[in-house]
């Protein structure tokens with residue numbers, strides 16, 4: 132018998148199984164050794180025990196995640212207020228208190244990355260610099276944005292913001308039932324003018340619709356962990372016509388709305404420039420830098436301009452209008468608070484003019500209402516995901532590179548240790564001896580996000596909110612909506628289930644506070660017309 136004949140061509144199953152088991156065992160041992168070396172014995176933060184492969188997929192709350200994640204944090208997070216979850220291979224860390232979220236500030240150099248998820252790519256949203264990876268391109272884009280939104284730069288937008296506020300008041304006076312629509316239009320129109328130099332004259336202006344459609348997708352898109360495709364990227368290749376794959380159609384719709392958001396207002400600006408008009412606006416300024424300041428830039432200036440323009444709408448219009456809606460709801464639910472604010476406005480401003488920014492220091496109670504609104508219904512309850520770039524440690528726990536870190540802003544704002552009876556709207560919590568109390572945690576230090584990604588539009592938002600809230604309270608009484616029999620409807624405060632969240636229902640009845648209030652509105656609009 133030859134040697135070849137003596138070797139069986141069909142291997143016996145036993146040695147193959149042993150070899151495989153040894154291989155798997157060796158790989159497992161190797162991964163354990165590497166993991167130990169990497170963690171240096173530090174444990175992962177506490178969290179619920181997961182299942183094999185999917186790990187904590189079933190522990191992840193599926194709606195209003197900030198609530199479920201806060202409950203999990205309370206159950207597992209211990210004194211450090213850090214919660215760890217893993218879904219498939221993705222590490223997720225939730226920071227659940229004002230102290231814990233500071234990790235994103237202290238380690239901002241290594242926690243300011245973003246993860247470009249398949250859902251973002253599917254919705255054609257990777258142009259938006261708030262989703263750029265941390266690096267030179269993001270830095271350049273953000274610097275351009277900041278040039279137009281730092282505290283010194285935003286003063287020039289005040290006349291536009293005030294004019295938009297006058298138009299808003301006049302519209303509400305004419306048709307109070309549409310106040311919610313008008314809020315959204317006001318911020319969209321002011322931004323359109325500031326960013327693109329476009330004046331909206333027609334109430335049904337197509338560009339405003341384009342903006343509203345465009346931002347709708349973003350509200351849901353960057354909702355954290357909201358799409359299975361982000362954990363199982365192969366799902367992106369599934370055609371939308373297959374049963375159960377309707378989610379792909381939503382991405383297609385958002386992608387289209389997204390493209391129009393960048394294209395339509397930009398084209399309006401270019402058309403007016405081609406007509407020889409030279410609108411004073413942010414995008415015209417950026418384009419003018421093509422042959423100067425930005426000449427040596429490695430980026431295409433038109434792409435830069437449309438990205439900056441698009442993000443001003445996306446991040447700016449929805450957020451501020453949501454806060455204003457929260458104020459409407461709070462005022463209709465808490466009439467005594469409203470009366471106190473109006474008494475302050477009457478004393479400081481009087482009935483001969485509208486309030487303005489110069490009154491701000493004297494309007495302590497109105498300022499406290501703004502702080503409480505930001506806290507009570509935080510616009511971005513889970514903030515925006517950060518992504519770690521290196522292995523790190525926090526409170527003795529190991530945080531692996533590539534972890535999604537989420538500050539639970541809602542959790543911080545509803546922490547009873549910081550804010551007594553957090554579910555109640557109580558501006559008084561921010562006041563002591565007739566002044567704003569600096570010892571109480573200011574919600575603005577949390578609701579605008581963290582580290583190097585902190586909202587660069589926060590100073591602009593702050594002024595927009597003050598101008599509109601002070602004026603609205605000055606000239607209108609805000610009362611609960613009435614049912615068909617004329618009885619007041621008591622609305623339960625709830626937030627929509629999105630990354631940028633709104634009060635689910637903020638219906639109210641608006642009535643001018645008197646003939647003097649009506650006259651103030653009409654005069655303000657007439658003066659703007661000259």
Ligand code: HEM
Nearest residue numbers: 261446447450451510511514515579580581584586588592
């Ligand atoms: C009440 C109003 C607002 C709130 C509560 C708010 C909140 C936030 C939050 C939580 C983030 C994410 C920060 C992080 O990653 O940690 C953010 C990012 C951002 N916001 Fe705002 N925002 C508001 C208004 C505005 C306005 C008016 C603008 C523009 C004019 C704006 C522009 C941006 C931009 C560009 C980013 C992305 C920053 C980056 O990734 O580098 N925001 N905002």
